[in-house]
Amino acid sequence: MSENPKDRDSGSGTAPAAGMIPLVPAPRPNRAARNVLRRLVQGEAPPTAPMNIVDRLAGSPYANLTIQVGKADESARKTIDFALRLAETMFRYGAGALEVETSIIAVTAALGLRNIEVDITNQSVIINYAHRDGVPITLLRVVRSWTNNYAGLVEVHELVTDVVSGGVTREEAYRRLDTIIKRSKPFPRWLVSVAEAVFAAAVVGVIGGSAFGMLVALLTILLAGQVARGLGKWRVPDFFVTAISSFIVTVVAVLCFILHVPLSPSVVVAGGILLLLPSGRLVSAVQDAINGFPVTAAGRFLSAFLTFGAIVAGIAVALVTGALFGADRLNVAEPIAASQPLYVQLPLVALATVAICIAEQTAVKLLLPTMVVAVAGYVAYFIGIELGLGGRFAPALAAVLVGILARVIALRLKAPQLVVAVPSIVFLLVGLSIFRAMFVMTLTPEDSVTGAVGIFNALIIILAVAAGVVLGDNMARPLTRGQGRQDRRRNRRR
Incomplete structure (x- = not known):
């Protein structure tokens, strides 16, 4: 006696006939598991995406910076000039390359310039600021002399910390940096x-x-x-x-x-x-x-x-x-x-x-x-x-x-x-x-x-x-x- 195909496809609860393979319903997609798997395989960001320069501050003393909102692009040249003079002073006083770079990034970011690139060697610093709709600005500063002045380096570090925390404007930072440079060393x-x-x-x-x-x-x-x-x-x-x-x-x-x-x-x-x-x-x-x-x-x-x-x-x-x-x-x-x-x-x-x-x-x-x-x-x-x-x-x-x-x-x-x-x-x-x-x-x-x-x-x-x-x-x-x-x-x- 032959079996009716309609009975085989029906949703009744009757058991399948002997020798027949039971049909298993297709599983529903688990969206959460699929997202976890994608993160494990791909990571949180595309592997070829460039790192944001502000991310270089992770782990440094300037990681929690306060950005001063204002007309940053109109005064970009002054901000870069200040950052270059700051970097030159730090190199002259004996700072390392990583500390100089993080200080530049922190100061420029705190003063509103985030789209900058910094290139540092042992005797020169180059800063490039290229706004999407503006004219690029590239400035170079060469360090021609060195001196032992760890006390001055400490004062520069305090200045950068105050700028990053939002307590100092650029004009005041200029004046404080001039004072640090002109101040005598602590010991004769x-x-x-x-x-x-x-x-x-x-x-x-x-x-x-x-x-x-x-x-x-x-x-x-x-x-x-x-x-x-x-x-x-x-x-x-x-x-x-x-x-x-x-x-x-x-x-x-x-x-x-x-x-x-x-x-x-x-x-x-x-x-x-x-x-x-x-x-x-x-x-x-x-x-x-x-x-x-x-x-x-x-x-x-x-x-x-x-x-x-x-x-x-x-x-x-x-x-x-x-x-x-x-x-x-x-x-x-x-x-x-x-x-x-x-x-x-x-x-x-x-x-x-x-x-x-x-x-x-x-x-x-x-x-x-x-x-x-x-x-x-x-x-x-x-x-x-x-x-x-x-x-x-x-x-x-x-x-x-x-x-x-x-x-x-x-x-x-x-x-x-x-x-x-x-x-x-x-x-x-x-x-x-x-x-x-x-x-x-x-x-x-x-x-x-x-x-x-x-x-x-x-x-x-x-x-x-x-x-x-x-x-x-x-x-x-x-x-x-x-x-x-x-x-x-x-x-x-x-």
Whole structure:
């Protein structure tokens, strides 16, 4: 008996006949699940869409900016002029490329210019503003001089923070920037000279020198500093000034060796040239490379290695000169291990940190916090060495701690992070390892392979320290996220 097709297609609840496949109704589309799947596959934005330049402020101290609504296009030229002068001042005072870029973006966005492009190298800044219906504006500013003025950099940071929070107009910002540029540095020249000498003496004490060695280093740096200032007045290039300074330091060590003074020549030279070593510049170069500024990083690397070359040249000339007068060839590049106990090293580290802050013209309010961060970083480095972490991982661990503390403390005191971080990592001695390797390659050609390996190891340590500071800065961002909102509320109450 055949089955009626109508009965098969009917909506009755009768069971299907044996051997027949039951029909399953088509599922309804789940729109929510489909949207979730699309987000997982495609992301929240098209993969080829350009990033808004204001998004570069994410994670920076200027992330929560207040845009001043007004006729931005009519005064675009004045706003860009102010941003360029601000950027030039920050570069002159020692700011990093990322900080300069975020400051430019934050200031121009707060003053109403959002469609800008910024191009930064280690000595020039270009800003292009191209409104959709207007004539494009492109301006360039070249940075032709540099100076140590961390106090001025702190004041510039405060100015940018006030502009971003909506508490300062462009005209008032112009006046404040002029005041910052014309203001004298916080410490006189004679105090800076004494601070540099005290720093060298403290370094000699930390790396195992005696009290007499500390005194010799202090007097040597005072002499070298006066010679360097005299050469600077004659517009002598920095390369030759650095070479002559290292020559003076080495000559003093050679004379002490000839006169049988109970001093270690390598300790005297290391303490004297640590002030000349571009350790902060090397770390800043690596930070610029990590943050996406390869041209700026390459320029700073070249400048740093030229400084190393000048130091090695000055030391080599001094050693050859000493050999002509009958002195034995000294090994001023032998590794130095700190032999002082920790309770002796820590006061010297604190003293040297305050001294280097004075030499860098740091604001008075940051002297004590920077000293605390440096001591904490050195304790972390000491513990890492004692635990057997090695000469590569221990500095990186200390740099992470320095990066975290520097960001938290600096932002609470309305200062950029590098003002606290750079003086705090000097005692990780990232520059001495490169100096030793370059010295071996220059004066002992038979050990050129050893020198090349030493340079490679030194670069690894520098990369570890710089990456540690950047990592610590990023790790501390959740701890400082509410700082910008507090500043905005404070400005609204005024």
